[in-house]
Amino acid sequence: MEVLFLGTGAGVPAKLRNVTSIALKLLEERGSVWLFDCGEATQHQILHTTLKPRRVEKIFITHLHGDHIYGLPGFLASRSFQGGELDVTVYGPKGIQNFVETNLSVSQTYLKYPLHFVEVSEGIVFEDEQFLVEARLLEHGIASYGYRVVEKDRPGVLLVDKLKEAGIEPGPVYKKIKNGERVTLKDGNVVDGKKFTGPDIKGRVVTILGDTRFCGAAKELAEGADLLIHEATFASGEEGLAHEYFHSTTTQAAQIAKAANAKKLCLTHISSRYDREDWKMLEAEAKKIFAMTEMAHDFKEIEIPSVK
């Protein structure tokens, strides 16, 4: 599980920071990639990575501002052109479906794969055996969601040596044992899978927020997260500006990470008013409050290690 930043700027594209898009790589976990936001030229950024558009399974849109959605029609169209055949589901605020459908129909673009929409409200927006995604409204003047991606706990590793000691030979039965099931062996003996597996592997939590002011919902979404991705449009000291424009400062993002007991914070959505020379300062401002802070840049990748 890795997060790959495709665009880390605010509002308008700049040479060093494109507008927002973040890829959550779940290649080992489910052979797929989830995108969060899709600003203009996200597909161009992808050309410079190893990401395969056909692997993109879900796209979560935080809010409908242009710098977060204008790349979506082009991405979806090119994915089809390049042979993508598997379904894609787009999650986002009310209006996202009309936006995509108008773009595709005006341009007479016919996708070769099924496209689904989930116009989200607060609560669980997706759940399967592996993952759960919860959405909460933030504070941004326009409906802006934060997403908490929760990987479910998995059964621990199979204790193969212990099984062999107990005289249980490898075979299809190992899979059931690994799942912690109670299994009846050929000889009639009953085995409790839980006794032959290590402790459960804790699922990971990644919280990816849309644009927002300093707000309580951000903290709740980030509670205990392995990684919190929080916008930091402004430098510390600009809290007035941040409030006025519905954005956050570096300090505020760090305060959220600290209050939520997150393990790591990554700052993104950096205004082009800050030059390359300012970035270290922005990071340092947040680190004063929350040491495990990193600054995002385009193409930065962060691994979220499995806690064993």
Add this chain to the structure above:
Amino acid sequence: MEVLFLGTGAGVPAKLRNVTSIALKLLEERGSVWLFDCGEATQHQILHTTLKPRRVEKIFITHLHGDHIYGLPGFLASRSFQGGELDVTVYGPKGIQNFVETNLSVSQTYLKYPLHFVEVSEGIVFEDEQFLVEARLLEHGIASYGYRVVEKDRPGVLLVDKLKEAGIEPGPVYKKIKNGERVTLKDGNVVDGKKFTGPDIKGRVVTILGDTRFCGAAKELAEGADLLIHEATFASGEEGLAHEYFHSTTTQAAQIAKAANAKKLCLTHISSRYDREDWKMLEAEAKKIFAMTEMAHDFKEIEIPSVK
């Protein structure tokens, strides 16, 4: 007057060729730039040039396929964000206004400058003292226009030496004489401006076509043009494919340039099936028929010299 290619690929963006956009630089002529098509990431391409978005006065859209329009909402929004205040007029097929307005309204984008639309049909779509733009329908399955940009002839240079010989002193009167007017001097003498100016300066013609099959309207729009920009999605010999997909080959583009007595041909909209190594071959195919052919590439600039 120069043409600057911002995107020269077909269908989907590639590392070396972005999707379509062409800038007609009229900085000397009228202090402005006209764009022809605006594929995704046109504004990103502009970041690598000296073009100023606020100078863009008119945008002509040839057709509504995504690779020609998906960059338009982002360009218009960023132009506003970057302080553009002068009006912009977008010309294009029916549907272009709904496309732009839906994108801007869904994303709650409010422009700080007036935006106008002209949904074109065949004929003259713009005319002032300086320029005239004529549109004709091509053959592309979807309504696709070609644009013929005609610079009007201007009065010739003022023959200052001849004026001085005739004892006519410099002053405001020179401007009227330069315009070829009949002027009454202070001493009562009447001067015929035409006798004190060189021959009219011939206006230039630039023809920029949307995607099209080999067709008669292309030739008519290109008649005697100083520069014809014609798509060449396919190589010579692929006329069957070109017909089927409503595109042209290199040879067909050259045949149009030749039949129209154009002065120069530039090939664009090159399919990503052709590698860097193939480009010389594509150019050579056209040159066999029309020697004054050049191959476009992203950021290529062509000057269209004034004919004196």
